[in-house]
Amino acid sequence: xxxxxxxxxxxxxxxxxxxxxxxxxxxxxxxxxxxxxxxxxxxxxxxxxxxxxxxxxxxxxxxxxxxxxxxxxxxxxxxxxxxxxxxxxxxxxxxxxxxxxxxxxxxxxxxxxxxxxxxxxxxxxxx
Amino acid sequence: xxxxxxxxxxxxxxxxxxxxxxxxxxxxxxxxxxxxxxxxxxxxxxxxxxxxxxxxxxxxxxxxxxxxxxxxxxxxxxxxxxxxxxxxxxxxxxxxxxxxxxxxxxxxxxxxxxxxxxxxxxxxxxxxxxxxxxxxxxxxxxxxxxxxxxxxxxxxxxxxxxxxxxxxxxxxxxxxxxxxxxxxxxxxxxxxxxxxxxxxxxxxxxxxxxxxxxxxxxxxxxxxxxxxxxxxxxxxxxxxxxxxxxxxxxxxxxxxxxxxxxxxxxxxxxxxxxxxxxxxxxxxxxxxxxxxxxxxxxxxxxxxxxxxxxxxxxxxxxxxxxxxxxxxxxxxxxxxxxxxxxxxxxxxxxxxxxxxxxxxxxxxxxxxxxxxxxxxxxxxxxxxxxxxxxxxxxxxxxxxxxxxxxxxxxxxxxxxxxxxxxxxxxxxxxxxxxxxxxxxxxxxxxxxxxxxxxxxxxxxxxxxxxxxxxxxxxxxxxxxxxxxxxxxxxxxxxxxxxxxxxxxxxxxxxxxxxxxxxxxxxxxxxxxxxxxxxxxxxxxxxxxxxxxxxxxxxxxxxxxxxxxxxxxxxxxxxxxxxxxxxxxxxxxxxxxxxxxxxxxxxxxxxxxxxxxxxxxxxxxxxxxxxxxxxxxxxxxxxxxxxxxxxxxxxxxxxxxxxxxxxxxxxxxxxxxxxxxxxxxxxxxxxxxxxxxxxxxxxxxxxxxxxxxxxxxxxxxxxx
Numbered sequence: 001x002x003x004x005x006x007x008x009x010x011x012x013x014x015x016x017x018x019x020x021x022x023x024x025x026x027x028x029x030x031x032x033x034x035x036x037x038x039x040x041x042x043x044x045x046x047x048x049x050x051x052x053x054x055x056x057x058x059x060x061x062x063x064x065x066x067x068x069x070x071x072x073x074x075x076x077x078x079x080x081x082x083x084x085x086x087x088x089x090x091x092x093x094x095x096x097x098x099x100x101x102x103x104x105x106x107x108x109x110x111x112x113x114x115x116x117x118x119x120x121x122x123x124x125x126x127x
Numbered sequence: 128x129x130x131x132x133x134x135x136x137x138x139x140x141x142x143x144x145x146x147x148x149x150x151x152x153x154x155x156x157x158x159x160x161x162x163x164x165x166x167x168x169x170x171x172x173x174x175x176x177x178x179x180x181x182x183x184x185x186x187x188x189x190x191x192x193x194x195x196x197x198x199x200x201x202x203x204x205x206x207x208x209x210x211x212x213x214x215x216x217x218x219x220x221x222x223x224x225x226x227x228x229x230x231x232x233x234x235x236x237x238x239x240x241x242x243x244x245x246x247x248x249x250x251x252x253x254x255x256x257x258x259x260x261x262x263x264x265x266x267x268x269x270x271x272x273x274x275x276x277x278x279x280x281x282x283x284x285x286x287x288x289x290x291x292x293x294x295x296x297x298x299x300x301x302x303x304x305x306x307x308x309x310x311x312x313x314x315x316x317x318x319x320x321x322x323x324x325x326x327x328x329x330x331x332x333x334x335x336x337x338x339x340x341x342x343x344x345x346x347x348x349x350x351x352x353x354x355x356x357x358x359x360x361x362x363x364x365x366x367x368x369x370x371x372x373x374x375x376x377x378x379x380x381x382x383x384x385x386x387x388x389x390x391x392x393x394x395x396x397x398x399x400x401x402x403x404x405x406x407x408x409x410x411x412x413x414x415x416x417x418x419x420x421x422x423x424x425x426x427x428x429x430x431x432x433x434x435x436x437x438x439x440x441x442x443x444x445x446x447x448x449x450x451x452x453x454x455x456x457x458x459x460x461x462x463x464x465x466x467x468x469x470x471x472x473x474x475x476x477x478x479x480x481x482x483x484x485x486x487x488x489x490x491x492x493x494x495x496x497x498x499x500x501x502x503x504x505x506x507x508x509x510x511x512x513x514x515x516x517x518x519x520x521x522x523x524x525x526x527x528x529x530x531x532x533x534x535x536x537x538x539x540x541x542x543x544x545x546x547x548x549x550x551x552x553x554x555x556x557x558x559x560x561x562x563x564x565x566x567x568x569x570x571x572x573x574x575x576x577x578x579x580x581x582x583x584x585x586x587x588x589x590x591x592x593x594x595x596x597x598x599x600x601x602x603x604x605x606x607x608x609x610x611x612x613x614x615x616x617x618x619x620x621x622x623x624x625x626x627x628x629x630x631x632x633x634x635x636x637x638x639x640x641x642x643x644x645x646x647x648x649x650x651x652x653x654x655x656x657x658x659x660x661x662x663x664x665x666x667x668x669x670x671x672x673x674x675x676x677x678x679x680x681x682x683x684x685x686x687x688x689x690x691x692x693x694x695x696x697x698x699x700x701x702x703x704x705x706x707x708x709x710x711x712x713x714x715x716x717x718x719x720x721x722x723x724x725x726x727x728x729x730x731x732x733x734x735x736x737x738x739x740x741x742x743x744x745x746x747x748x749x750x751x752x753x754x755x756x757x758x759x760x761x762x763x764x765x766x767x768x769x770x771x772x773x774x775x776x777x778x779x780x781x782x783x784x785x786x787x788x789x790x791x792x793x794x795x796x797x798x799x800x801x802x803x804x805x806x807x808x809x810x811x812x813x814x815x816x817x818x819x820x821x822x823x824x825x826x827x828x829x830x831x832x833x834x835x836x837x838x839x840x841x842x843x844x845x846x
Contacts, residue, residue: 025245026152034155042148070190075148077241085241 017117018124022080039121042079046072046114053091053110057103065103066095084113138183138255139163143173143199144217145191149240153186156244157251170194174202177209184213184255186247188240189225197232204233211262213254217247281377285312287367301357301379302347320346327359335371338363344380356381397485399449400456405548408484408492412544415496416537426537427504429493430551431459431511434529434562436489447521452489455528458514459483459491466495466507490555492548501536501567508532508565516563529563531555540568583639585621586632590644594620597652598819599670601828602790602812605804610829612669612703614812615653616819617645643681646674651691656822658697663826671703671733671754676710679717685724700729703754707735711746719749726751733790738778747785755782757808759793765802772802779806 026035049068056064073088091106140162144150154164165180167173169191176182185203189196196216203209216229216237229237235257238250275282281297290312302318304310319327323345334341340362347355361375395407403411415426433439433455440448463481482494495507512530519526533555541547550568558566589595599613619627636642653672660668678684692699704725710718722732733754734747738761747755757778764771775791782789791803794813803811817828 022243025243029155029159034151038148038151038155041151045147067190071146074240075146078148078152078244 017081017083017113017120019080019082023124026079036125038079039125042075042081043118043121043125045075046118050107050111050114053107057100057107060100062095062098062100062103065100066092069095081117084110084117087113137161137163138258139165139181140251141165141167141173141176141180141182141185141187143167143170143185143187143191143196145169145188149188149217152244153247156248157186160248160252162251170196170199170202173199177203177206182212183258184215184251186215186217186238186251188217189222189229197228200229200232200234211258213258215250215254279379283315283375283377284364285373285375287365287370287372289370298377301377318347320348322346331373334361335363335373341375354381355379356384400453400485402456402460402491403482403484405484405486405492408482408486408494409544409548411482411484411494412537412547415494416542416544416547419496419537423499424496425498425501425503425539426547427493427495427498427501427507428535428537428547428551429495429504429508429511430486430533430535430548430555431491431493431508431515431530432555432559433489433515434531434559436528439526439528443521443524443526450521451519451526451528452485454519455515456483456485456491458517459493459511462510462514463493463495466510492551498536501539504534504536504567505565508534512563512565531558531561531563532565533558533568534565535568582632582635583641586636586639586641589619589621590641590648593648594622595645595648595652596620596821597649597656598821599656599825600812600819601817601825602671602810603816604810606809610664611667611810612671613825614705614819615649615656615670615672617649617673637675637677640677640681642675642677646678647682647687649673650688651694653702654688654691654695654697657692657701658695659822661698661701664829666698666700669701669703669731671705671731673705673735674710676707676712676718679710679721680714684721688725688730689728698729699725700731703731703733705733705735705756706750708746711750715749719751722751726753738774747781747787752785752787755785755787755789757789757791759813762791762793762799762803762813763795765799775803775808776806779808783807 023035026038029035049072053065053068053072056062056068069088069092073085073092076082076085076088087106087110091103091110094100094102094106140157142150142153142157142164143166144153145168150166150168154166157164165176165182167176170187171193173185173187174194185200187196187199194202200214200216203212203214213236214234216225216234217240218225218229218237226237235254236250238247274280275295275297279297279301281295281299281301283292283294283298285292292310292312292315294310296306298304299306299308299310302315304314304318316324316327327343327345330341330343333339340360342358342360344356344358347357356379357377358380359375359377361373363371364374365372395403395410397404412426412428418424419426436448436451439451460483463483466481481496484492484494486492493507493511495504498504512532515528515530517527519528533551533553535541535547535550535554537547540550554566554568558564596618597615598618599615601610602612602614603609604611617629617633619629619632621627633642636645649672653670657670660670674684688699688702691697692702704722706718706722726732731753732751733756734750734752735756736758737755738758755778757775761771761774761778765775766772779789788810789808790810790812791799791808792812794800794803794811794815796815799813800811800815820828
C-alpha cells in the first residue's frame, strides 16, 4: 500500500495565482524595481526546470526529481505562487520517500498551474 | 512596504543560495533594511568571498552543489575570526534533521525557507544585535583585563568544594607562584603571614555565614613578603549544592598604605617640627574634654609664644630660626612626656592627653588633660618656660629665649576646643605684655558661657521638676470641615521668667543632649492627653508631636512610645509623629526602621517643615510617610510672592501623587484659607483658627458639637 498522495485531485482555478499580500510586499522592495527582476528570474527558472523535471520522470530518477521540486518549491513560495509551491512540496515529499508513482500526474498538474500563472506574470511584467 | 533601517546597521550579510529567485529576494529585503549584502551561489563561492570581505552574518541555504551549508559553516568556523560571524540556516518546515545538523555545524539560528522575508529580516537583526553585544563584551573584557594588569589587580575564585581555585596570572605574580605550579586554597593560606592568617579565616567565615562582602589585608610569608601588604575584596558569588563559591580580587596595597600614612601624618602634623599641628591639638582637646566631662577633672590649654622671636629670625636667618623652633619643640615634648610618666604613668603622649603642638609661627599649644585642679596648670607652664629658657647653642653663639603663656581651663573657660584655644590665646595677649609671664584667662568665664551654663543647669532642674507643659494647636480638615487633631507644642514654665517658647531653650537642649529626656517626657504627656481625649473627640482625633533627630540615636524610641501608650491606656493610632528631614542625616536605616515600626502600630508619620530643608524627593519615597506639613513660610507667600501660589500648588499635587495628606501650617488670613481650600490641601493649622493653648483651654475652644465623636456635621470652620 502506497502512502496517500498529497496531490490534489484536480488543480483548482482561482482568481489570481500570485498571493496579493506577498506581491504587495515584494512591490515595496528596492522602490519597486525588485519585483520585475524576481518575476523574470522565476519565469526563466520555471521554463528551464519544468523540462528538467519531465526528463527526471521519464528517466525514473527520483533523486533528481526531488532536487528540482525542492528548488522550485522555494522559488515559488518566494514570489507568492503558493499553489505551485504546494505542488512542488508534494512531489518533493513523495520523491524523498522514493515514490515516483504519482510523479507524472504531479508534473501534469504543475504544467497546468504554470499555464495559468505564466500569463499573470507576463501581465505584471508588461505593466 | 519598505522598512528603511537606520544607517548605523551597515553590517555586512552574506546570502548563500543556489536558487536565483530566493537569493534575489533575500538580498533585496536585507538591502532595503540598510545592510550591505553580498551573495554567493554555493558554499564554495561563499568561502572565496569570506577571505576578501568582512562579513558579520551569513544567511545560507542547506542543500547546494559543490559545498553545502553545513560544510560552509564548519569551514568558516575554523577560519580566523570565523567564530564571531553569525550563521543563519534556511531550512524546510519538516526538516528536523537539517536543523539538528545546522546547530552541530556551528549555526547560530535557523529560519524556515517559506517564511515571510520580513520575519527573516527580524531574525537577522536579532543575530546582528547579539553579535554586537558579544563584540562589546569581548572588547570590555579585554579592556578590563588590561586595566587589571596595569593596576596589578588579580582575581581568584574558590569553587564550591572549598579546595580548588582559579586564579588570574596577576595573582600568581603577586604571590610569587610559578605559572605551572598547582595551586589550591590551602596553598594560598600557607602563603599568608602566620600572624594574619587568623584574621583572614575569620573574615572569610563571616562573609560565608552572612553572605556579605568581605575585605581583608595580610602580609605574606617569607622575608620579602613580610614587608608587603595585600588587600583582598570579594563576596560569595553563588551557592552550589549548599556550598559557597567565593570570588575575590587581590591587590598589592603596600605603597598605597605607606602614602596614606604619610598623608595622615601631614594632615595632623607640622612639617618643620614634626609636632602635631593646631587641628591635631584641637582634636586632642576635644578628646580630653570628653574624658573629663562630668568627672570633675580639668583640662588645661596652654598657648605659648617665644618672646622676641621675630628678632631672632631677622638677625640670624630663617634656617637658624627653624632649627630653634625644632629644638624648643623637642624640649617641650620631652617635658610633657616626663610629666605624663610622672603623673599619669602613661606611655604615650595621647594616652593621658598631654600634647604639645605647633600652632603657628612661634606659638605652641600644649594640652594637659586629667588635672585635678585648674591651678595645677601653673607649675606645668613654668616647667615649660624653664625648658625654653635654658641656653641654646647655635653654632658659635649662645642664645637665650623666654616664653609667655596664656592658659584656659575646661570646664571653667569653655566647653569646646575652639573656645578653649581662643581663650588661651586671649590670655596669652595679656601675658606677652610682660614677657615671660604666665596668665590665666582673666575673666575666667565669658558672659556667653556663663549664661549658657546657667541655662543648662536650669534645664536640668526643669526636667527633674517637670516644668515643661504641652500646648495644643488645632488642626482642621478642610474637606470634612471638622477638627482632625492637634499638634502638641512644648512650653517651659520657667519659675522666674514665665512661659518660654521652644526657640529659647530647644537649641541648647539639642546641643547638650537634654533634648532626649525632654522628648521622652513629651511622649509621656502626649500619650496621657491622647488617652483623655480619645473619648472626648472621637477615635479619628490625633495628637501630633515632634521627634528630634537625636532621639532616634539615643533611646529605644519605639519601646519608649509603646511603654507610654500602654501606661496611659491610649492607642498608637491616636498619635502622629512629626519628623524633619534632618532626622535622615545621621542614621537613615535606623530612622526608617523606627518609622516603619511606628507605622506598623498604627501611628501616622508626618514630615515637618517641608520645603525648608533638603526637600529631597528620595526622602519622600524612602520614608513611610502619611502626612506632609507645608512650612509656614510658603503659606505666608500666598498671594504675595511671585511664585507663592504655584509653589503651594506644586507641593499639594506632589503630595497627592505620593498619597500623602497635606497640612498647611501658619494659616493666618482668610485669603490663605480660600486659596488652600481650592488647591486641594486637606488640612490647615494656624492662628486664623487658634493659637496653641493649654489642654483645658483647648477643650473649651472646641465647639460642643465637635466633642461628640460621631458628629462630623458641617460646622463653620471658625467658631
